[in-house]
Amino acid sequence: DGGITQSPKYLFRKEGQNVTLSCEQNLNHDAMYWYRQDPGQGLRLIYYSQIVNDFQKGDIAEGYSVSREKKESFPLTVTSAQKNPTAFYLCASSIAPPDVFGTEAFFGQGTRLTVV
Amino acid sequence: AQSVTQPDIHITVSEGASLELRCNYSYGATPYLFWYVQSPGQGLQLLLKYFSGDTLVQGIKGFEAEFKRSQSSFNLRKPSVHWSDAAEYFCAVGADFGNEKLTFGTGTRLTIIP
Numbered sequence: 001d002g003g004i005t006q007s008p009k010y011l012f013r014k015e016g017q018n019v020t021l022s023c024e025q026n027l028n029h030d031a032m033y034w035y036r037q038d039p040g041q042g043l044r045l046i047y048y049s050q051i052v053n054d055f056q057k058g059d060i061a062e063g064y065s066v067s068r069e070k071k072e073s074f075p076l077t078v079t080s081a082q083k084n085p086t087a088f089y090l091c092a093s094s095i096a097p098p099d100v101f102g103t104e105a106f107f108g109q110g111t112r113l114t115v116v
Numbered sequence: 117a118q119s120v121t122q123p124d125i126h127i128t129v130s131e132g133a134s135l136e137l138r139c140n141y142s143y144g145a146t147p148y149l150f151w152y153v154q155s156p157g158q159g160l161q162l163l164l165k166y167f168s169g170d171t172l173v174q175g176i177k178g179f180e181a182e183f184k185r186s187q188s189s190f191n192l193r194k195p196s197v198h199w200s201d202a203a204e205y206f207c208a209v210g211a212d213f214g215n216e217k218l219t220f221g222t223g224t225r226l227t228i229i230p
Contacts, residue, residue: 004159006159033217035220040125040222040223041222042206042220042221042222042223043160043206043220044220045217045218048217058217090159090160092160097217104150104162104165105162105218106162107152107159107160107161108159109158109159110157110158110159112157
């Protein structure tokens with residue numbers, strides 16, 4: 001089955017540690033996205049990538065880093081510089097950017113990160 | 117910059133009753149508009165989208181939405197809700213001409229009472 005796989009589903013991190021969230025897709029999509037979801041704030045874009053080896057900052061990129069070495073993979077690292085990392089993180093992909101005839105995004109099941 | 121507002125944080129509806137969830141957007145030209153649904157602890161699933169043509173859009177699970185340019189709205193409707201419709205609903209807007217990202221509203225949580 002084609003889809004987007006995020007792992008792990010739950011992640012606990014000690015303060016001061018970096019942690020990497022995995023996102024893999026087998027949909028052959030060019031575009032991939034990372035969103036952060038907090039209660040009452042909707043989804044906020046962290047980073048996005050339209051092509052391999054290229055990515056752009058979203059609205060809340062501070063304290064996060066990404067890489068796009070392979071088309072199917074877009075891992076997100078939450079660094080110790082992120083002041084409030086506890087949140088639900090969603091990865092998405094689309095065959096093209098949304099400005100191409102309203103292309104929709106497909107979402108993974110999310111990773112819940114808790115800082116302890 | 118584009119933006120989207122969902123004015124209702126939480127709505128409670130009786131099973132079998134009709135439903136309308138509001139979404140207002142801000143964008144100068146014709147936007148691309150989406151409705152997504154999220155069950156607790158899960159990812160988002162696309163219900164429907166509008167990008168051109170007929171302003172009344174049919175989606176999955178019996179949902180529909182109507183694009184009204186004069187009111188900058190894209191409200192989601194369902195004539196008769198089922199208990200399984202309880203979830204959080206997100207409206208999103210994308211723009212044409214080089215805009216590479218979607219902007220999401222803050223969501224509306226739907227509770228269904230028997």
